[in-house]
Amino acid sequence: MAGAAATLAQARLALPRFAAGQSTLVGAALLAIVVLQAVLLVHKGINWDEYFHLTEIYRFRAGTLTHPLQTFWVRPLGWVPGIGGTSVDQILVIRLVMEAAALVTAAGIYAIARRFAGHVPALLCACAYLSAGYVFTQAFAYRADPLAAACLVWVMWIAGAERLSWFRIAVGAGLVALAGLFTIKSAFWAVPIGGYALYVLWPLARAQQIARIARLAVLAGAGAALFAIALALHGAGLPSDTAQASARGLSSAGTTVFSQGFFPQARFVLRQIGMGLPFAILAALAIRDWRSGDRSARSWVLLAGLYGLLLTLAVYRNAYPYFFVFLLPPVAIALAPLMAKVTARGSAPLYALIFAANAAILFMLDPADPLPNQRIVQEAVREVFPEPVTYIDFSGQISDYPRAVDFMTSGWGLAKYRARGVAEIQERARQEPIPLLLDNHWVLGAARTGKRAPEELLPQDARFIRRNFVHHWGPIFVAGKAIAPATQTIRIEIPGTYTLEGAAIRLDGRAIAVGDTLDLPRGAYRIDANEAALLRWGDNLPRPAMALPVGMMMSEY
Numbered sequence: 001m002a003g004a005a006a007t008l009a010q011a012r013l014a015l016p017r018f019a020a021g022q023s024t025l026v027g028a029a030l031l032a033i034v035v036l037q038a039v040l041l042v043h044k045g046i047n048w049d050e051y052f053h054l055t056e057i058y059r060f061r062a063g064t065l066t067h068p069l070q071t072f073w074v075r076p077l078g079w080v081p082g083i084g085g086t087s088v089d090q091i092l093v094i095r096l097v098m099e100a101a102a103l104v105t106a107a108g109i110y111a112i113a114r115r116f117a118g119h120v121p122a123l124l125c126a127c128a129y130l131s132a133g134y135v136f137t138q139a140f141a142y143r144a145d146p147l148a149a150a151c152l153v154w155v156m157w158i159a160g161a162e163r164l165s166w167f168r169i170a171v172g173a174g175l176v177a178l179a180g181l182f183t184i185k186s187a188f189w190a191v192p193i194g195g196y197a198l199y200v201l202w203p204l205a206r207a208q209q210i211a212r213i214a215r216l217a218v219l220a221g222a223g224a225a226l227f228a229i230a231l232a233l234h235g236a237g238l239p240s241d242t243a244q245a246s247a248r249g250l251s252s253a254g255t256t257v258f259s260q261g262f263f264p265q266a267r268f269v270l271r272q273i274g275m276g277l278p279f280a281i282l283a284a285l286a287i288r289d290w291r292s293g294d295r296s297a298r299s300w301v302l303l304a305g306l307y308g309l310l311l312t313l314a315v316y317r318n319a320y321p322y323f324f325v326f327l328l329p330p331v332a333i334a335l336a337p338l339m340a341k342v343t344a345r346g347s348a349p350l351y352a353l354i355f356a357a358n359a360a361i362l363f364m365l366d367p368a369d370p371l372p373n374q375r376i377v378q379e380a381v382r383e384v385f386p387e388p389v390t391y392i393d394f395s396g397q398i399s400d401y402p403r404a405v406d407f408m409t410s411g412w413g414l415a416k417y418r419a420r421g422v423a424e425i426q427e428r429a430r431q432e433p434i435p436l437l438l439d440n441h442w443v444l445g446a447a448r449t450g451k452r453a454p455e456e457l458l459p460q461d462a463r464f465i466r467r468n469f470v471h472h473w474g475p476i477f478v479a480g481k482a483i484a485p486a487t488q489t490i491r492i493e494i495p496g497t498y499t500l501e502g503a504a505i506r507l508d509g510r511a512i513a514v515g516d517t518l519d520l521p522r523g524a525y526r527i528d529a530n531e532a533a534l535l536r537w538g539d540n541l542p543r544p545a546m547a548l549p550v551g552m553m554m555s556e557y
Contacts, residue, residue: 022348026123029352033130033359034103040363041095041140045370045555048395048441049322049410050091050142055396055403057081060238068235072181073144075234086378087399088371095140101150102139102325106130108153109329112160112196113336120348121339127352128339129332131359133276134268134321137366138557144183145326151179152189153329159197159219164212169219176223181230185326188312192330195305202298265319268557272324275362278354283307283331286338293337306334317412321557369551377553380473380544381438390434392425392465394441401436404428408443414455423460426493429468433494435537437469437477440554448477468493470534472541474548479537483529490527490535492520499540503531515540 058081059065060074077097080090106126113122129135139146158164158172179186197216201209263269273280290303309327313319319327342351374397381398388401394408405424407417417424428434439445446453447462448469456462470480479494483505492498499517506528512518517539 022120022343022346023123025349026120026127026352029356030123030127030130032356033127033136036359036363037130037136037139038099040137040366041099042092043368043371044137044366045552046088046091046374047141047555047557051087051395051397051399053142054087054091054094054399058399063239065238068231068238070144070183072230072234073147081400086375087397088374088378090399091142094142098142098146099140101146102130104150105146105153105329108150108157109332112153112157112333115160116336117340118343120343121336124339124342124348124351125332125335127355128279128282128335129328131276131355132279132324132328132332133272133274133362134324134557135276135328136359136362138322139325141322141325143322145322148179148182148186149326149329151175151182152186152193155179156189156193156196156330159193159216160200164215169215169222172219173222173226176220177226177230180223180227181234188309191308192305195302195308199298199302199305202301260317262314264317265313268319268321269313272321276358278358282335282338286335289338289341290334303334306330367552367555370553370555373549373551373553376546376549377438377475380476380546381436383544384472384476384478384541385436389436390432391436391438392434392444393438394443397438397440404434408441411455414443418458421458423458423464425457425461426464429464429493433479433496435479435494435496437465439475439477464493470536472536473543475553478541481535483527483533483535485529485531487526487528489524491524492522494537495521496537497539498535498537500533501536502533503529505529505533
């Protein structure tokens with residue numbers, strides 16, 4: 001009997017040490033995931049949408065940003081152009097901000113999960129989230145999603161707090177407004193926040209329920225009011241009618257993002273499941289765990305709230321990889337009871353190792369080509385054009401140079417451009433010279449070559465590009481005219497200084513030798529050429545001496 005008592009006493013003493021050991025190992029795994037993500041941050045290729053977001057900051061600083069909805073983030077990030085460097089350098093700095101937001105989100109997941117389980121299970125929930133497929137590769141991506149998720153997970157924490165003080169209500173209202181200013185899809189989070197708030201409200205006495213509902217209503221109402229006020233103030237500093245621009249943006253978003261049928265981004269959903277397989281399996285098992293535990297209506301409401309956000313994948317057009325950063329925090333919280341059982345069995349370190357291994361695999365599989373190639377292109381453009389010139393590209397890759405048109409930023413933007421039916425590139429070229437074209441998307445490649453593509457420019461704009469640009473270096477094309485050996489009339493649509501290459505010609509009767517430069521205003525010119533020649537925009541534009549980029553030029557996601 002005495003021996004059994006001694007054994008039990010030793011076991012009790014060992015439990016805290018065992019728990020501390022699990023905590024240390026899980027914490028180490030979480031740190032490893034964060035370190036891998038931070039390293040990936042500075043090595044992962046930049047996606048076209050990140051370039052576009054940076055151009056929005058430049059447009060804001062230049063006073064040409066016209067849409068207030070979902071652009072509030074240009075204000076807190078307006079300092080970035082002042083640090084200098086290329087677009088690549090500046091986006092990497094912004095990624096640090098996004099990574100910080102992702103860690104704030106992970107902290108919120110931990111804080112809520114700890115209400116359902118202990119310290120170690122809550123850490124596992126944070127590990128599961130940060131290593132979950134696209135969350136690992138996109139949490140630092142320069143978009144509104146990491147910022148909004150960081151705000152909303154803490155609104156959720158406040159909505160479920162045991163003590164709903166007026167200070168917390170004020171903070172929650174501010175976070176609601178901020179999340180809405182970052183992205184209007186923050187409204188989706190009404191489902192998990194509402195489900196969690198109802199779960200906490202359910203067991204309270206009637207009077208306590210009424211008092212809590214009143215405070216939650218104040219939080220929501222104050223958040224909506226702050227959003228409206230901040231949006232109006234933000235828009236007041238832009239060259240547009242805020243109300244009109246916001247209404248147009250909402251209408252356009254409503255008709256576009258929910259009009260692509262069921263599971264419009266099914267391929268990314270399937271990839272997310274594969275890339276985040278441990279998370280996907282545990283999310284499915286957690287539902288079974290909830291069902292085998294508390295079967296009350298209260299728990300069902302909570303479960304519906306935590307998983308309900310996943311339904312947006314069925315209809316939301318913009319459910320691209322970065323969306324999972326915004327989508328999955330409530331699901332990560334739902335893992336808490338299952339992670340508590342895992343921890344009780346002493347398996348927490350094993351699960352933490354699985355999460356860290358998944359992150360390591362994703363880290364190793366990420367393509368290495370895009371970012372070095374993107375740096376080469378940045379340097380090459382600046383070598384050819386040391387001073388900013390107006391240019392055409394798909395996404396604003398040279399963000400500190402003025403873009404000719406802004407519609408080429410997505411399939412959505414191209415669809416609206418085609419619906420307008422206005423040849424905007426050609427129209428802009430009539431207003432100012434556009435000497436540079438950066439071929440960084442199949443839309444532009446198709447316009448240059450005349451080949452078909454999934455998305456195309458209007459015929460007038462495609463023809464303008466085909467007739468007025470010549471290859472210079474890598475993806476860089478400059479204004480120019482290829483001259484066939486014949487007597488012909490050419491039309492200069494992009495005025496400026498041109499250099500003759502290839503062979504001598506006569507232009508309007510004047511002899512022009514190879515290497516000569518001449519100023520050509522818009523208009524028609526008669527050319528006599530015995531051999532093939534080329535008129536290239538600029539005074540003997542340099543060609544970069546650096547090696548041409550090889551491999552992927554843009555990170556898909």
